[in-house]
Amino acid sequence: MIEASDLTKRYGSTVAVDALSFAVQPGRVTGFLGPNGAGKTTTMRLILGLDRPDRGHVTVAGKRYADYHFPLYEVGALLDAKYVHGGRRARDHLLCLAQSNRIPRRRVAEVLELVGLSDVARRRVATFSLGMSQRLGIAAALLGDPEVLMFDEPVNGLDPEGIVWIRNLFRSLADEGRTVFVSSHLMSEMALTADHLIVIGRGKLIADEAISDLLSRGVGRVRVSSPELDRLTALLEAQGARIDRAADGAVVHELAAPAIGEIACHNQIVLHELTPEHASLEETFFELTNESVEFHGETAVSEATAR
């Protein structure tokens, strides 16, 4: 369980994290989503006590991170796979971390096995690919067999097989009752991995809800086609709908399918198609973050769309 309350962090005049309050619950995978520069990494650094908040506080399992003597038993985190000394062998890297928290030496071999790096345990980390470094970082996070796991963009650099592996890993960790907190700027990835989403933009909380709720809340729309399309859309617009014309029909926003059907019936218009569509998670994400972006300015739009 991670609990943040009114968490605020400034770097100079930029507010990286702005009065953020949320709770990450155990037993499920919580996605931490936002465009690049939204403050995800800063939030994770605040959780780990690497940065000091300007206001507010954050606790892990009820305690401030800095108050743990041996935090690796409680929290395993992968912030950046490159945060290792390249001249050190993989095994020694894990060994020095284990020793710092009095974690039994045998765990080093166990976690290396778990992430599939046993064969390269004696290689120096500088020779690792990004995917191997990610696995090493995950091994380090798992060393203390912690309750809370936190990963910042863990999918970066993994091959397709690695991505499937990591998704299954998150799932099984959550199923064991652990708190799994995974950041990403990729909505599609989160849709496959997470049960719950915390969405931030410009350091502010935008959404904190189950993926299924987010989807059903997502802006609905209805695809219609009709031989009398012009007459129909004019009537719909009169009822407050917004119309996007398409080649083979129109997409109606802000009016539900039953209402459209009734309007067509009353006016004796033949309908060839009346299809409710749910916005994809990706589109919901844009809808959500664009609001926050429009509110603040231009720059983050290009960040959000330039994927």
Place this chain on the structure above:
Amino acid sequence: MTATEAAPRQTGHGAPPAGGEVRAALTSEATKLRSVRSTVWTLVVAVVAVVGIGAIITAARVSRWNDLSLRERLSLDPTTVSLRGVFLAQLAIGVLGVLVISSEYTTGMIRTTFAAVPRRPLVLFAKAVTFTVVAFVVSTVACFVAFFIGQSILSAKHANVSITDSGVLRAVLGAGTYLTLVGLLGIGLGTLLRRTAGAIATLFGLVLVLPALTEALPSPWDTDVGKLLPINAGRALFAVRPSTDLLSPGQGFLVLLATVGVVLVLATVAIVRRDA
């Protein structure tokens, strides 16, 4: 606590061990120190410098023995001559001291370290202690070897001294101590500056450039201030013959200790206050 959290976990080692943080941090830092190549290389260079340069300089002095005036022969400090390699070795040991922490900052490892050990002063303390043990043992052994080689070279002219002579053992141990303290200065500067190149440049400036600058001061400031610089305080530690432009060995040691102490205190303050 929530209901979900109360659900029993299916795996785990249970509670973390109580206590032993200091010992854990020391073991961890010892593993770090031995598991990178820079440690081995800088220590090899330091040993080669102490032993090799000491032998070469002593041999050169002996080969020119007949050209030396009586005054020069009498003023020769056989211990100091055989330990002349310390001046080069201090650079290697200093670099190792800097790297002990700056390599963590430049690679980002420091964040992994602080996430594992949130008590940052403990990290700095453990680094300083493990470095001190390794640097002192290696430096001191090298200094003893250099001393004995040097004296055997000087014995050709019957100019050698014995380790049991007054002040000699103190000087040899002092040389090892000086090297260790220069390395600790490196750890302090590496922590403050967080960059390898900047910290090494600052350390070399402090040890090598500053003495040249103080020579430009008007008398008696040149010697009075010069005495307090790390390199001259160090020379007082490993000189056997007293000299007017050096502090006493005890004073030299205290001045060095104070310099290193101040830098390490500043480093501790910085490491706690800064975002990592």
